[in-house]
Amino acid sequence: MDYSYLLDLALILLSTKVLGLFSQRFRLPQVVGALVAGLLLGPAALGIIEESYFIHTTASLGVIVLMFTSGMETDINELKNSGKAAFLIAFAGVLLPLLGGFAVGAFFNNPDFLVNNTPGPEGSLLLQNIFLGIILTATSVSITVETLRELGKLRSRVGSAILGAAIIDDVLGIVALTIVTSFADSSVHVFQVLAKIILFFVFAVVVGLLFARFYHWWTCKTEENRTQHAIIAFVFCLLFAYAAEEIFGVADITGAFVAGLMLSNTTTEKRSVYLAEKFQTLSFLYLSPVFFASIGIQVELGTINSHILLFAVILTIVAIISKMAGCGLGARLCRYSREESLQIGVGMVSRGEVVLIVATKGAGLGLITKKLLGPVVILVVVTTIITPILLKAVFRPNGGPPAPRHPRKADPLSMSPDSTFDCRST
Secondary structure, eight states: OOOHHHHHHHHHHHHHHHHHHHHHHTTOOHHHHHHHHHHHHSTTTTOOOOOOHHHHHHHHHHHHHHHHHHHHHSOHHHHHHTHHHHHHHHHHHHHHHHHHHHHHHHHHOOTTTTSOOOSSGGGOHHHHHHHHHHHHHOOOOHHHHHHHHHHTOTTSHHHHHHHHHHHHHHHHHHHHHHHHHHHHOTTOOHHHHHHHHHHHHHHHHHHHHHHHHHHHHHHHHOTTOTHHHHHHHHHHHHHHHHIIIIISOOOHHHHHHHHHHHHHHHOOHHHHHHHHHHHHHHIIIIIHHHHHHHHHHTOOOTTOOHHHHHHHHHHHHHHHHHHHHHHHHHHHHTTOOHHHHHHHHHHTOOOOHHHHHHHHHHHHTTSSOGGGHHHHHHHHHHHHHHHHHHHHHHHSTTOOOOOOOOGGGSOGGGOOTTOOOOTTOO
8 A cells, every 4th residue: 555645645734834824924825825835846846746636535625625614604694685796796707707718719729729620519619719718717716715714704795795606606607618518519418407507506405404404403402412513514515515516517615515504504603613613623634735735736837838828828817807807897786895896806716626627628528628738727826826815915905904803703713612502593
């Protein structure tokens, strides 16, 4: 048995913590240091660690737990109030990047660069340009969530709008991807995918509410063994994430977030803090450092020439500006202030593993060449690093002290182990 994964894990945990503390000295979120640690350890710099099944799987579990805890910390009433705004923000945040990516594709596209010069649907320049736009539509809010948590803004009006828009953004991205790939892959059926998406949200409401009621009743009956509460909640998170991805074709992180949201709907304040303590300890000690470092570890620079580098720079600039402009415009139309609109636009900039998955699928269908996966990874890394930096800037425009944390999140890890639940409230 190969035990090298233990050394890889030790190096990741040490480097992410050291560089995370170092980034704090420059008033940057710790996630920036974790991302830089991944870049330094990976093939892009020192080449000490390569992406492996262990790192990939642990990173996937890390983002699932991160989104699950985000769901539990979300103010569901605020999320309901921002529902219409979230849809408009997500729609504008998908439309503008789609048009921007299409324009970049139209400018660069030729049979020797972007496309596989093959006949039939795979050789259609129009489809390939549209697909490049679809790559830019995806949003990964895991970095944003962690940064907002550090700033104490996760449960704010802006935080709820970002989380709501991210869920809708995910659905719109799936629909757009399905429509385009259905023309290049006859095995994909648009209406079947749309039906699965609708069924998922029906499933989420019915099963989620039933489980939440059961969970509240059961935890009130078993206060003497509270460790079971966290275990059952984690099982619920994993099952919901699995069902979302494997049965309904929706991202697993969306399923995890909805699972957390369902528990938040009926879980009492003390029980929520207790669960947050358990999951944040797991995430802090193990999962989150691996997830953030894995993004940098995926970067490989060996196949990038000057032409592709220029393409990567332009694509990244368009991805940042179009997302900020689209989501910010949607927020302004929903009567958010200029400052809030800018914060929402910045919060939606980050791309993540969804972009890589979409790009890989496109390469398999002949919609882009595999050498463009390098620029896509650069896009993911740059937007991931720049988002927390910009978020901290727009939430602290005058360089003042950090915003105070929400009372519920004041210091969950300092909660006494002897604290009790309040089972009188639903």
